[in-house]
Amino acid sequence: MVSTGEQRTKSRESLRGPLVRYRVLAWTTGVALLCLTTAFILKYAFDSPGMMSWAGVTHGLFYMVYLVVAVDLALKARWSIKGTVFVLLAGTIPFLSFVAERAVTHRVEAGRKL
Known part of the structure; x- marks a missing residue:
């Protein structure tokens, strides 16, 4: 049987590329x-x-790619709809994408959902 700690480690490893x-x-x-x-x-x-x-x-170009990458990470990390929408909208308000990036990074690295 796989322990919870091992599951979190595997989950974080599988999210490394999408998170970067x-x-x-x-x-x-x-x-x-x-x-x-x-x-x-x-x-x-x-x-x-x-x-x-x-x-x-x-x-506009960067934001379109940001949407695709953020949705990819959201699906793989199994975020809630509310958390996903917040992250997607973060690219439209000055400085909010930086705040959202820090929050997302901390949560994904800790193995928590958004």
Whole structure:
């Protein structure tokens, strides 16, 4: 019979790849969103639309990949719908993707569900 500790270890090992992919995309999406927020401020406060040409597209592309990677991790880690939706929306609010990434990492490494 397999003990609970061994099951947690196997579970964490199987989530290592999806967790690393999620962490990388959470950070890149967060940085891209901060660039987009800066672009909005520059465009509307200082009439300088230069960054808008690439910031929106960059964040959009990263966010689409972030959604796929986050759903993959959510399915493999068996998260609740509520936790999954929170993590998916984290890529749309400045700085929240960084907070969500830390929370997700701690929970997955501890073997707890979201």
